[in-house]
Amino acid sequence: MSSISTVGESAASQASLWQAIADTEPLAFAGQTRLATAIAQLSKRPTAGCVLSVYRQKVVGIATRQDLMDALAQNPDWANMRLAEVVSRPVMTVTRSAVREIAPIVDLLEWHRISYLPVVDECEHLLGVIDRSRLLRALQEGRSSASDPSRRARLFADITLKIRQSLQLKDILQTTVDEVQRLLNADRVLIYQVLPDSTGKAISEAVVAPFPSILEMSFPEEVFPEAYQTLYAEGRVRAVADVRDPQANVSDCLLEFIGQWGIKSKLIVPIIRLREPSANAAAEAVPVRQHLWGLLIAHQCAHARQWSAFELDLMQQLAGQISLALSQGHLMAYLEERVKLRTAELTEANLSLQQEIRDHQQVDNALRQSEAQLRLVTNNLPVLIAYVDRHQRYQFNNQIYEEWLGFSPKEIYQKTMKQVMCEADYNRIQPYVETVLAGEQVSYESELTFKDDRDRSVSVTYLPHREVSENSQSAKGKLSAGEVKGFFALTMDISDRKAIERMKDEFIAVVSHELRTPLTSIHTSLKLLATGLLGDLLEEGQEMLTVADENTDRLVRLVNNVLDLQRIESGEVTIDACDCNTAELVKQAAETMQGMTQQHDIEVTLRAESLSIWADPDYIMQTLTNLLGNAIKFSAPGKKVYLSVGSAGASSEVSSNVFPNTPTAALFCVRDEGQGIPTDKLHSIFERFQQVNSSDSRKKGGTGLGLTICRKIVEQHGGKIWAESQLGKGSRFYFTVPLSAVISPSPARPH
Template identity: 55%
Template sequence: MLQRANEAIALLNQRGQIVAVNDPAAAILGLPPGRLIGRPWKAFVNTPVDFSRLHRGAQPEDQATGEKYISARRVTRSHAAPFGRPPHVGAHVGVHVGALSPSQLLSQPIVEWSLTRNILPRRHLVVFRDRGDRTTQAEVALAQQQQQAELFAEVALKIRQSLQLEDILHATVTEVQRILGADRVLIYQVLDDGTGQPISEAVLPQYPKILGMQFPEEVFPTDYQQRYAEGRVVAIANVRDPSAGLAECLVEFVEQFDIKAKLIVPILHHPVLQTPLAGTGASDTAASPRPVALWGLLIAHQCSESRQWQDSELALMQQLADQISIALAQSQLVGNLEDVVALRTTALRQQEEQLRLITNALPVLIGYIDREQCYQFNNQAYEDWLGLSLVSLRGKHLREVWGAESYDRMQLPVQKVLAGEVTTYENEMVGPDGQGRSLNITYIPDFDAAGTVQGFFALTSDISDRKAIERMKDEFISVVSHELRTPLTSMHSALKILSTGRLGVLSQDGQQMLEIADENTERLVRLVNNVLDLQRIESGDVTMEMQQCDAANLIIHAIEAMQPMAQQQGVTLESQPSETPIWADADYILQTLTNLLSNAIKFSTVGQTVTITVEKQGQQTLFQICDQGPGIPEDNLDSIFERFQQVDSSDSRRKGGTGLGLTICREIIEQHGGSIWVESQIGQGSTFAFTVPSSPRSRQEQKSTSLQGKQES
């Protein structure tokens, strides 16, 4: 009956073995009918069919059991159901492709087959149809290729979706087991000492698990390893077949795990170039690529019976092994990356901890204040200084923490830092113990990427000690200056009395000595006066008594005072001032004018003229004292107002100066909210100029400008 049939047909028993086959079918399967009898059907097809389940009439089952049919739906989708009828239980539809090798695809016969369950008692019918024509072959090949590609893509995706090697390996064995319908699929890792162990396994429940077993080196000798490392693939259809070349002992070894057929592909490891870790000096590892090493094996076992492995199955296994190689490399990269991240995280934590320790150990308040002027961070010092817990400080407004009076003094600097300026100022506070503290505070703006101020850092140091020392210094200078005055009065007067000659006439040399003593006593008197003046002005002890006065009047007074000195030096003082209002302390402006005039006369020679002018310039009044003296070198123009910074120290002695006059002038003018400067050219004389406010209003404006200038500097 079989032979008479036009179709190529075969009959299978309940275990799926061929029990009868006609010639056309034998031709399609490529073996004489005699050799086909008893062979498992699934050795010829790439779509596994579980005959034990067919026998029970079971529904196709889920992956979980480790076996799965290629569902009819999938075939229907990938290409039309071969027999044009919907798949149903008992009629499994599949496609057999003789070989998957792309070069062979189109020349191999493309055969469709259908399997009808229990066509006879305990017999299943397989009907083949050779699709013959090349177009159809190509179509089917293409479909098959697509199906394989889909399967592969699915596995590859699963591999790539995970960076955890364990998950990847598990996904691989599960999928391979499913796709190949193998009884066991495992990944065997070769260890450095030549031993190895399966580290991932998917196995049907009826077969023993090998996962986690240690395999001695003898099972997998080094020369085998070497061959695998070179890419060897082993497909054994029957372990007992002598042509398989398995040693007897190995056959025994594999049979203890019910292994009847096996397919082994190597998993090679292409080590990733080490990313040099900072500070590890690992740059040499990056110099040359490291050799490919055998990492392990991807192994499929058939336990139920021997199995002829298909090229397509081999190819799939190899591709998946390659994917595992990639995954290994990725995993190594991730591992490296994780190491780097871990290392850097540790370093960051250490730095953070160090910073925290430093921040808390510093005797400085360190805080962060947001745009709403509320604290977002405070170091430990806040708790110590303010007696408020750090928790209670968080989110509190500056005014709440510091009190209204202190907050008033903060407002201007806070406005400035929120406008993006670094600001430093001084403030006072009273601690919880009632002790006053003097504070130096710096605000640093915190910009976001867009350049907007998000808030600011506040660094506050206790300058109470410095202030106390400053007060002591001021007091000391004051006391010393006062104490010096009494003996100076005695010396000064005694020398003056002596030089009258009325207590006796000195020799010419004696007279000269007396003059030296007298002149220098006068100089000492000026010095003491200047030191005291400067100390008073700088310490803020002096308050300028501002009032509306006439600049012309002050100039006339200053000229009157300095006229004797000018005449003595043969210098002409010239000025034709017109009435010009200023808002100033007349005494101090007079002191400034006489000081500058005195300097100008000192550095003029006989016949030269010193000119004084005054003019209103907007809100300010500008004074200028112009001489025809030697001029000041350019590099000295800025430093000349600093204390004891005469252009030439010998000048100081020759001219009897104290080195403090210009510093005092600057202090006086700055206290007025004005500015002072000098313009000069060597050989062209010098012009000292200063400005003071013309009216109380301009004074206010100048003060705020001057304050900003001071805080910026």
């Protein structure tokens, strides 16, 4: 609610003004009135421009005719709407006692940008509505006379409306001087701007013929000295009826200066703006100072003129309007600059967004193309490829599923593994699925029935798909099961490979058995000849006999190694595990190799910790002697070979970070000072017939199967074997065997 206080008028004038500008019988309804009812009543009152929502005679909402038409157009179900859904809240009102002059009401309508103003009594009960159209008609009727104060107010309001119709400062100033000149019937009205250097010029002017124009003419500081500027900045108003009257106190030099434009009377009103303090001044709480921006001046040139109080009051009010326009112009310029900057920012953001959209489109196109290429590749690979999510639903299958199993990718999509497989097959692979969903890679071999009812051997690998993020690592550096999104399943047909392996094993077994008996006989015969019991040979014959003996010995070892490896891989070997003392095993291995060490002039150094392991002592001895034999053969005479055993993680031979937790295994190490092994050979030397230097190995009597047998034996015991080496400095071979404390004794386990 607003309260407007103005200079009082007579009761008759107020009543006349009230009847002229107010609708005393406005359309008012309760908020729950149907919208259709309000529109029907409004159509019967063409002069009414709005309807009011009231509650206990108090105005709570307002809707213009345009608001109702918009609601009608935008809501198909408008017939069921209530008036409360359309009206605007809160409502600006004015008391009846404040309706005394038109000008303040015009200001109120313009300031709040409204066309209708409800009028209430002191109890806030509705009395009527002031609308803009009635107000303008009242102003038009009041132009004929300015003698009546109410007429003067309406006239001022009319000028104010014209001034506010423009947003450009230049147009506002020109409208002001034109209207004042026409209203006062003055010969010249101008606006004089005071410049920062105390000079000035006329920037707007309205002048009648034949008097000369002084527009854009500059005036020196002497015409308007700083002392005068100070007086006008403090609000001085000067009305001079006759500039040549001695009582007017106009200096002779100024009379001479203004005489060239024929000025006989003048009325001067200051235009004052509030100057904002600087940032420092604001911090020091310096008050806002008044700043003289310029002067609103009226000249009478044809004759002397006595200026009336109305004219003086009108000039002062219009000067105030100009001051307001200057502030608004400054604000408008600031807002326009802000709008320009914001528009530039939005344009840049829009361009960036468009570029981002284009980038996304390019990425999407690239992804679609990549997906098409990936599907093309996977559909042509002779492998079953699938992606299964964490709920065990198939999300991707390649075309080979249909060729092998008779299931098209569309049939399998979004189905669970249990729905696709029979119950027995699913129960068999369920542990592997649970393992991969826990974040571990799984590989296994199985049998798979193809769509032609043939059983084929397959190798299956499950690869977990993890969503890796900064916080996904656990304390041990592993990903938890909840972070696995699904897994990739790769299934290869290895039936042909299995058949070849079976044929190869059978061939090796047959050949080895067939070779073993004659080789043993030949080797025995050569040994007998070498003793000289059957007669002495010539020196040349003795050399040939030695070569033959060495080669048959190598062949016997090769056949024995092949047979051992074949038995281990075929599962014919039985590990007779028992509690063994590591120190005793190391000592026995060194004693077994004593003859070889003397032959090659090698010293074996032992460092053994007494530990109890659960192992087959014969196979551990075979592993140790194989590793010691290699170390001795590939070491130069006079060098040392080191054999040690200790708790895994406690041995100085290997970094403690390999086994950071409490030791659960014994760690054996064989170290030599030989030529070393290249880094790229450290893994392949444990495969069949793999040697670092085949020619050198033949000279040393190697078969290429010793390390493979060692690896098989260690793995059968649940341990690991690996090698470390530096060229020119020697090699280290490690293997682990579980301690008895972590293995529950059980009957002999077949492997």
